Amino acid sequence: MTDQVVDIRALKPDLSPERISRRYAAERRFRLYGLVAIAVAIFMLALLMVVIVSKGYSAFVQTHILVEVTFDREVIDPDDTNDPEVISQANFRGIARGAIRKMFPEVTSRRDRRQLYRIFSSEIDFQLMRMARDDPSVIGTTRQVWLKAGADIDMLTKGFIDRDVPESNRRVNDKSLGWYDRLDEQQLVSRRFNTTFFTAADSREPEQAGILGALVGSFLTLAVTLVLVFPVGVSAAVYLEEFAPKNKWTDIIEVNINNLAAVPSIVFGLLGLAVFLNFFELPRSAPLVGGIVLALMTLPTIIIASRSAIMAVPPSIREAALGVGASHMQTVAHHVLPLALPGMLTGTIIGMARALGETAPLLMIGMVAFIVDIPGSITDASTVLPVQVFLWADAPERAFVERTSAATLVLLVFLVAMNLAAILLRKKFERRW
Amino acid sequence: MNTVILLIAILGLTAYGYQIGRRRALGTVNGERRRLHSLPEYHGAYVALWCLVPVVIIVFAWLIFETTIINGILVTSLPTEQQALPKSQLELLLNEIANIAAGTRQGADIDPYKIAAARQYSNLSLVSTGLQVVLVLIAGGVGLALAKRQISARFRSRHSVERMIRIMLVICSTIAILTTIGIVLSLMFEAMRFFAKVSALEFLFGLHWSPQTALRADQVGSTGAFGAVPIFTGTLLITMISMLVAVPVGLMSAIYMAEYATPKVRGIVKPLLEILAGVPTVVYGFFAALTVGPFIRDFGDSVGLSVASESALAAGLVMGIMIIPFVSSLSDDIINAVPQSLRDGAYAVGATRSETVKQVVIPAALPGIVGSILLAVSRAIGETMIVVMAAGLSANLTANPLEAVTTVTVQIVTLLVGDQEFDSAKTLAAFALGLVLFVVTLILNVIALTVVRKYREKYD
Amino acid sequence: MENMAMALDSPVNDEPAVTEETKVSARDVGVFYGEANALRDVNIDFKVNQVTSLIGPSGCGKSTFIRCLNRMNDTIDSCRVVGSIIMDGRDIYSRDVDPVELRARVGMVFQKPNPFPKSIYDNIAYGPRIHGMASRGGELDAIVEGSLRSAGLWEEVKDRLAEPGTGLSGGQQQRLCIARAIAVSPEVILMDEPCSALDPIATAKIEELIDELRQNYTIVIVTHSMQQAARVSQRTAFFHLGNLVEQGDTEHIFTNPDDDRTKAYITGRIG
Structure with a gap:
């Protein structure tokens, strides 16, 4: 540091145009970095959505083939009982195969025939059986029926199988291709809405697999979570915000809640496995355990959201209630809670949305099993929607790729709907004090 | 279905307790509400809570221990060779027995010992459910009666109710702590068992990871x-x-x-x-x-x-x-x-x-x-x-x-x-x-x- | 319309040391926040080597106006300024004037001391660094020392230049901020209620400082305190409800104001 007094007016800012424009160039560059960063983030979101939608939309339709089926009374219900029990025992496989053979009379060898049947889904027996059982008047008639095609043919019509690939590397061989083309020329092939996708549970055969089982599983799991986490979370928030003395113990709880909110979700899965499955021996793969684990996982989020909702209620309201002689508990129950409720509900919906999308902890407690039944209670083995996505993503068949994407789409629709509900709720009840 | 009936029974009992408490409070002062220390609703809530809390404790105890106890009894009655099965297979077997008992698995090919076990399973379940209902009714009734006797004009039921609610709030706020403790204990406990088999030093500093080979006992x-x-x-x-x-x-x-x-x-x-x-x-x-x-x-x-x-x-x-x-x-x-x-x-x-x-x-x-x-x-x-x-x-x-x-x-x-x-x-x-x-x-x-x-x- | 008349009045020349060179003049300046008109038709001149105080009740637009003089209002999205402010013959709101350049020439000190969370030295050196004022290391030291000396802070902080500026007392922090403003060698210094967060002793020091700085700069100060305006300024302008009501020599405004509203404010009936 110099000792002499400096005339500070001798040194002037360098405001030369070159320097200023250099500084502005830096300014523009910096701004551009920001814009690029946002563009990258939004591009990634768009790419993700485009990939999912473009791969998934085709799963909502399913290839069907129009076949003339003769519902032979002799085969189905020779005694004319119309008894569903009798009808469901009948040999519909024979009827279906007969109908198929009639369309291709020139196919005679056993091998070729077996190949011919594989154009159709193995489910067509049930399809015909259900038709006859639900409406016995079709028995004895000949009907035009849209029969579900097999997954490979479905992929062919959707353009996912390349005809130029050598036959040995193709899932549909030349012969089947020829049969299919003939059907196509006669306009007997059509893509119709894929109801199976929304009415069936998982299956090894792509064309028979649906998401209803996983949806019901998700619903049951979230129901358990909600029933546990909402009352507990709100009570904890009320206690910490309104009643808790400010001491070491509440400090510990506070720090603990904040840390728990940042614990990796898979650790909650380990907790569920060690405590609920191995120690308490609750049923494996059940929504009950899944719901408990997700409840513990979302609890901190909901406590934090509820606390800030309570904090947003101005002290003047409490003072007013205490001033007319209400007890502290009455003040909270009559004034604070009703005013904080929309905020708490918003937080809870957002927490539930997070729980709906959660996969990892549920893998730990065995909700990854292959389950073909739709669960009926919270102790039945089941899976959930994101786990179904995970399972299908692993399946090698091309037809499962579109189903994975479609299941993802359904999952995203639910998440968007929940978040939208939260936003609307917040908008509707938002209050400025 | 049983759970629904149980739930309705509990709710009914609680509602009944509320009414009793309220009526009795009003009765002690001949309908002059002003003479009561607390509002009659608080007296009702007081009785209802005394009825509800023990009942809930019993239901939760059942939820947690029922399967374990029933399975434990069931295993002892199985043939000795089945008792010696490894845990995972035993679990499958128990599952199958439960399915047979529920009627979802039918057919002539089922081993007779399984059918016997299934019958016993049904009996045990029935006994357990009956026991649960009886206990719930007794606990609720006793709580109700005890609480009812305390009600008088000067009884400060609001204070008691608020104290009980407060205790519940405290319990809820400690669940987060219990979760952390649960995580720490379960991870520590299982990890200790691991380190008893494999040294911690080797785990933390070893350069080779191939856990699948360890599937073989040797x-x-x-x-x-x-x-x-x-x-x-x-x-x-x-x-x-x-x-x-x-x-x-x-x-x-x-x-x-x-x-x-x-x-x-x-x-x-x-x-x-x-x-x-x-x-x-x-x-x-x-x-x-x-x-x-x-x-x-x-x-x-x-x-x-x-x-x-x-x-x-x-x-x-x-x-x-x-x-x-x-x-x-x-x-x-x-x-x-x-x-x-x-x-x-x-x-x-x-x-x-x-x-x-x-x-x-x-x-x-x-x-x-x-x-x-x-x-x-x-x-x-x-x-x-x-x-x-x-x-x-x-x-x-x-x-x-x-x-x-x-x-x-x-x-x-x-x-x-x-x-x-x-x-x-x-x-x-x-x-x-x-x-x-x-x-x-x-x-x-x-x-x-x-x-x-x-x-x-x-x-x- | 009376304020127009006031602006045309020739000022009374009671201080011989004061030159009559106009540094900044505002013409028909108005400010809008969205649709709300916060300030209307302000016409006023600021002269070199004079302190001008802007006084008036809260919300009268005086702070809004002072922020127009170095275009600080640009940082508020909804704010729009009309009219013109001429500095050295150029409208500072014309397209080719760069606010960055402008603010290097028109420094500002704020209501609450706002030192950067950096060392005392870096607080002062920040402006000279971004403006490339010091080409050699020694020069930066000289600027820092000179600025701190001008702000009367040098003796108090010379041994702890590396300590954070936020560790100083309120009055010291405000003088630090003044030194920070001086360091880029501005021609005009704007002060928006610089003493409102300070105790009387610190306030007295700042007022002393303002009087010294007058030798080298054109100073505009917004103040709530009429005594302060009377103590430090040569000229005073009174704002009321977004209008410039009256302006003139400080003595004149405080002893014999022309407008009833000014009189009412000075005697404490509005405010």
């Missing part, structure tokens, strides 16, 4: 099978790649949003970033495995690089995308907490916006930003689905992002999903890894949250 704990270093380095590699994506992009978008964006742009971009944050991780995993992984592999092929189809790069990139909104929203909050007066001070000496940001706002916000990046790191380390679906299983000790590596979370999932014997070193290793994961993320979180809290206090 190889349990064989040297080199449980060295977790390749897993830690793999986790670190993927975390680093994801941070290289998430930190610049997240931070720059936060800066743009906080300092440059008009309210309109903010109103559009913020929800979009929130959508990115709300996408389930399994969807990111699918995206990584289906699109990004193959893209990187094909791109590598076209420039002559050999890239594994499950490369660390693909998983890291997608994880980075997932974490962008996390970094940006935390940093956005932090940057907004920097007081406007500091910006004004910089503008007033003629700084441009970017000079203000770079030299005043960011240095002022630095502790908070570092805290949020630490939180993001902890999140990346603990993220599971993306790596399970897009990173590999092979524990390579490599720093090359084009090779396949594995992570702590991937190993936990692979070790625990599927058929398992719970006592093998293989499954216990998952808990040891879980303990490491928990401790590391906990340390990161504690540091980050403390830093962020201190930062906020500074500008409040």
